[in-house]
Amino acid sequence: MTARTAVSLRHARVRYGPLEALHGVTLTAPGPGLTVLLGRNGSGRTTVLRALAGTVPLADGSVVWDGTDVTRVPAYERARRGLVLVPERRAVFGSLTVRENLDLAAATPDPALDAYPELAPLLPRRAGTLSGGEQRMLALSRALLARARVVLVDEPAQGMSPTVAARTYELLATLDACVVVAEQRLPPALHSRTAIVYELRRGAVVFSGEAAELRHRREKR
Template identity: 45%
Template sequence: MSAGYGQLPVLTDMNLRVDAGEVVALVGANGAGKTTTLLALAGEVPVTAGQVRFDGKPWAGSLEQRARGGLRLITEDRAVFMSLSVADNLRLAHKSLDEPLALFPELEPLLRRKVGLLSGGEQQMLTLARALAGDTRLLLADELSLGLAPIVVGRLLRAVRAAADRGMGVLLVEQQIRNALAVADRAYVLRRGRVVLQGPAAELRGRIGEIEASYLAAEAS
């Protein structure tokens, strides 16, 4: 597919696949097109050529319509309601709190606390709990690790890996390639809106130095 904003093309001739039960990492420097890829797949950015397919069929419609089919999108800004409690945030997405709390027991003692009073890591756990619980079939996650301590990042990525092991498909955008490849099955490297490298994560883990030097250096947006 190709996609962009108005007359500004961002993605060109992109082909990628996410299967059920796997984590696929999407890595690249700032401005490579990672976030635009997620937004195009979610129906938030127009696809100008090619198409998005889900279960082998063309997938059109808004983000809300795609969400009814099992898509969840996590953006960099953490889609939670800061003025509401943790419990109320969970209830907006799920009738029962049992499943999200089973995924992140750390949230149980925080249920009555307003989200705006949580740490960044706790807010991201809440965001991920809302996204992973329920009938989610495909998760698109943008920079889960942004601004968080390594121990929290590890906790979040383990939850993503466990969700894939239960059958969910995950497309994970990460600027930190080591974090991404630690939990991924496969990976794509983007540069200026094109896939320039792809392969099994186990193979790419042995080429991290080369990938960082060749593809992940800062580039103009």
């Protein structure tokens, strides 16, 4: 990526039937760089990722990518333009082998295996038989191989050991892409990093700033 990129929600509202999940959320995720969406289950962080990816429609507001309104651009077209969504569940093709999953993303799996050497002995295994942490590594490897401009990940380190989780955040933080991750709590690996943080509560943004600012604010309470 030769130029900076950014994705934004502007006054976004999302409804699931009669329930409104996002109440006019406005946020911007610049790139290259890492943006973290924090919040408990039901806070709206996963819905923000889906809204950015186009997998849920907006009831009101807009999605802007590089200054262009893409609210009505379907999810598959956003993917063609370089956006990758790694959901919390069903992020791999369970009936395919690990190698076949990687082959769908790139001609060679070498960069993925460099990032996650733990996957090398698992290449002939069907993805559906892997542990939760192994499936997360595989799903993230496919995103790394895609060389996307925008990477959206829901709980990237779920099921991983602390060592692999730290490595995962190191990889995400150094990607030449706009990276947005959703987590319940600020991961320890990000405590010493510069990252933009948005905290959501009941479908609304209650904090926006840098990770260090959020830590300082919480320490004062």
